Amino acid sequence: MKNRFAFVVCLLALAISGSVVEAQQPPAGGGRGATPDPNPLSVVQQVALSREMAIPTALTAAQTAAASALVGASLTLPANTADIAAKAQALAEAELALANARATAFQRAQKSLQPLNSAQIATYSRNAAGGGGGRGGAGANWETAYYDHTGFISLFDGKTLNGWEGEEGKWDVQDGAIHRHQTLEPKNFVDFGQYHIHYNEVFSDFELKVEFKIKTGNAGVQYRSRLESGVHAQDGEPPRAPGGGGPGGGDASGVAIPQRNVAAAIADPLGKPLPPNIKTLDDAIAAGLLPKGPLYGNGTGHPWQVSGYQFDIYDSPTGNTGSLYEGQGRGVIANTGEVYRLTADANGNPVKTFLGRSSDLTGPQYYKQGEWNQIEIIARGNTLIHMLNGKVFCVIIDDDPGRRALKGIISLQLEGPQDNEVWYRNVWLKKL
Amino acid sequence: MNSRSIALILGAIAWVGVAHGQAGRGRGGGLPGATPEQTQAVADMNAALAAQSSAVTAARSELTAVTFSPVKDDAAIKAAVEKLRTAEIALATKRAEEFAKLQASPNKLSPGQIAALIAAGGNPAAGRGGRGGAPAGGGAPPAGRGN
Secondary structure, eight states, X not given: OHHHHHHHHHHHHXXXXXXXXXXXXXXXXXXXXXXXXXXXXXXXXXXXXXXXXXOOHHHHHHHHHHHHHHHHHHTSXXXXXXHHXXXXXXXXXXXXXXXXXXXXXXXXXXXXXXXXXXXXXXHHHHHHHHTOOSGGGOOSOHHHHHTOOTTOEESOOSSOOTTEEESTTTOEEETTEEEEEOOOOOSSSOOOOOEEEEXXXXXXXXXXXXXXXXXXXXXXXXXXXXXXXXXXXXXXOOOOOTTSOSTTOOOOSOOOOOBOOHHHHHHSSSOSOOOTTOOSHHHHHHTTSSOSOSOOSSOTTXXXXXXXXXXEEESSTTSOTTOEEEETTTEEEEOTTEEEEEEEOTTSOEEEEEEEEOTTOOOGGGSOTTSOEEEEEEEETTEEEEEETTEEEEEEEEOOTTTOOSSBEEXXXXXXXXXXXXXXEEEEEEEO | OOHHHHHHHHHHHHHHHHHHHHHTTOSOOOOTTOOHHHHXXXXXXXXTTHHHHHHHHHHHHHHHHHHTSSSOOXXXXXXXXXXXXXXXXXXXXXXXXXXXXXXXXXXXXXXXXXXXXXXXXXOTTTOXXXXXXXXXXXXXXXXXXXX
């Protein structure tokens, strides 16, 4: 009996406690409450709104102050109708300035890749007028959204290279970032100066966030990519098609560099692991995994070379940072601001169809030279979106069944001459 | 069950009850030191403003709608702001009338209570709400477009 009493009392306590939690929940209205939004904003829409709807605080503050002044005038005795009218006029002017700023900003947002439909506009404007609240309110600027890692996993612990693989001694951790300082060491090969470090897992659909800083040169973030060196060819894997052209083709240099069959590498991005004692290119050559010559001209036989889609990075205000480059494949696919569809003709040759430009019309001025830059890559199905510092830089729809990659590895890269230097940090990925 | 266990459970219930009470109090909070009669008088004053308040709400909704229209319409925005201005004047004028009555009554508010009433937007029961929350965030929009 005593136990039953205690049980009932505990249930009562839990029930009351539950109602407290419920009472502390934000109201359902506005933003994304408990009920699912039938017209949820896409990631692109959220980014566009967050970025474009950043209204100067001076405007909102002026409106708030004017509204308060009008209330104050109405609660002042003796009543002064002239003062009320003046305060109402000041409020109207503040409202007009704010409404114009919002409308102009909203027009910009609506010119993005995915304009809001009428139902989304209704929800968004209701939240905007009513104070919003939940996550959908777009109350924050894009940085807030960028640093929201809800649902993401961290691929880099900020201290070690655990989970990452690259040639030993080429990469290190410096100040919480994956770092490489270019030191070319030409030996029995031409040091092409291109070094990769990849995360040892294959991902398909994802959203990737990574920050970078570069001191001169060219770098990039590979994704849905593959290890293409012949040293990773699985037993029985078909040979690489010669001469390039057509699905499965590739480098047309004619040099007998050991590379995998492209289709096989796309299907199996990591391929056969290296023997555990192979840590460097010299190790691979000494072990006979790679021939000692001829000199490799472009490095594509390097055991840690990664090929595939790349978010390209240039340390130049006039560079093409944010473009899509496909190493050992279709080359430059989309420059900044471009939207392309990729297909193949009847003979299997790649075809690029220009669809238009991103309304962001992103240009090099959005690259922050000498500072940390924020990359976001969304790879979902056959659609790839590159964003830099909150702006859409290019969009690609890859409908080329022989060349597109629907899965692959993520790799960080640096290339170029002596003393180039790059840092990558805050590597976060959300599987979609 | 010993007396200590019962005490712990009752304590937990008491704590939960306190927390529940706090959570249910809402944001308005009332006016500082207000008597029940004063609180009722302010509520009555605001009830008398219901029609004007509704007109302001409707005008604001209209302004929001034209602000977030697919195509920016400067004339429509101006017209909506003018409508809102008219509604705000009507509300403020009516509030001034009702406030004069309140201040002439035994429930007259003190200067501190008036300041709190102003800070609450004239209606402490409703709280401030948070208009215009969505487009907060600092920084000016991008100055120019590239390419």
